[in-house]
Amino acid sequence: MSIPPLIMRLRVKREGRMGIRLWLPLFLVYPFLAVLVLLLLPLLILAALLLLPLGWSRAVILVCPRLYGVICALKGLKADIQGEDERIFVSFK
Numbered sequence: 001m002s003i004p005p006l007i008m009r010l011r012v013k014r015e016g017r018m019g020i021r022l023w024l025p026l027f028l029v030y031p032f033l034a035v036l037v038l039l040l041l042p043l044l045i046l047a048a049l050l051l052l053p054l055g056w057s058r059a060v061i062l063v064c065p066r067l068y069g070v071i072c073a074l075k076g077l078k079a080d081i082q083g084e085d086e087r088i089f090v091s092f093k
Helices: 030-050 056-061 063-073
Strands: 009-015 020-025 076-083 086-092
Touching: 030 056, 030 063, 056 063
Parallel strands: none
Antiparallel strands: 009 020, 009 086, 076 086
């Protein structure tokens, strides 16, 4: 079973200026995300029932598991973006 990332590191460096370093605890966001999904679940079921004749109901129902898979796939992602005068580093752990 995959585990979603728990911490996001963000670092922004600018030439000649003070940089920014942030450690964002993502595990504090997940309970709010779970409540949001539970609140939107009736709308998701209604959309699946309305799209049943068109054959799209399975795709609508699988949105939540696929979104969870995408969030879990972020673990270990490191992005280092460098521009002319600044550098941004994002890491998920």
